[in-house]
Amino acid sequence: QVRLVESGGGLVQNGGSLRLSCAASGRTFSTYPMGWFRQAPGKEREFVAVITRSGGTTYYADSVKGRFTISRDNAKNTVHLQMNSLKPEDTAVYYCALEYSTLVPGTRADEYDYWGQGTQVTVSS
Numbered sequence: 001q002v003r004l005v006e007s008g009g010g011l012v013q014n015g016g017s018l019r020l021s022c023a024a025s026g027r028t029f030s031t032y033p034m035g036w037f038r039q040a041p042g043k044e045r046e047f048v049a050v051i052t053r054s055g056g057t058t059y060y061a062d063s064v065k066g067r068f069t070i071s072r073d074n075a076k077n078t079v080h081l082q083m084n085s086l087k088p089e090d091t092a093v094y095y096c097a098l099e100y101s102t103l104v105p106g107t108r109a110d111e112y113d114y115w116g117q118g119t120q121v122t123v124s125s
């Protein structure tokens with residue numbers, strides 16, 4: 001069993017920054033790709049970023065490319081999402097997820113097997 005716990009969300013002004021963290025327990029963390037997704041009210045959950053097992057390769061949604069950075073610390077079983085130049089449209093609940101079934105970093109929510117409870121990010125205009 002895997003447990004993921006996100007932290008670091010909050011309220012920030014337009015143009016501000018936040019750093020989200022996700023702590024993992026229960027399995028060998030470094031074996032699996034890790035992703036971040038978000039879900040705004042009334043919208044489907046959408047891909048934000050993914051990082052490979054070693055952390056050597058990352059992929060981003062076009063909407064966050066150049067503003068967000070995903071990273072991981074396998075020694076501490078954590079993955080982070082540094083979010084800069086935040087916009088009101090970034091407002092959502094952010095979820096971290098672990099991809100257990102395949103080692104190929106995915107961009108679809110249905111490719112992920114374990115999810116955290118989510119952390120709210122609100123960007124005021």
